[in-house]
Amino acid sequence: MxxxxxxxxxxxxxxxxxxxxxxxxxxxxxxxxxxWLRRLNDGDIEVVEQQKKKKGAE
Known part of the structure; x- marks a missing residue:
């Protein structure tokens, strides 16, 4: 999925x-x-880019 x-x-x-x-x-x-698609359509959530951790960062 x-x-x-x-x-x-x-x-x-x-x-x-x-x-x-x-x-x-x-x-x-x-x-x-x-x-989740209904929540998006209703304006309760937003799709965001997942922040990637920098290599070597803790």
């Missing part, structure tokens, strides 16, 4: 339907399924 890196829009709490935990404000990788 295809995944994408998403984060909630500022001031919005979006819960994962499986864990019931809020989506991290810094973003998380989630499957592109109906639930």
């Amino acid at each position: 295809t995944e994408f890196f998403i984060k909630p829009i500022s001031g919005v709490t979006v819960r994962d339907p499986e864990t019931l935990e809020p989506l991290s404000e810094s973003g998380e990788k989630k499957p592109q399924n109906g639930y």
Whole structure:
């Protein structure tokens, strides 16, 4: 299944339907399924580029 890196829009709490935990404000990788695509369509989340760690950085 295809995944994408998403984060909630500022001031919005979006819960994962499986864990019931809020989506991290810094973003998380989630499957592109109906639930997350509806949240995107509703404007509750945004797709972001996943920040890559620099080589050698801790």
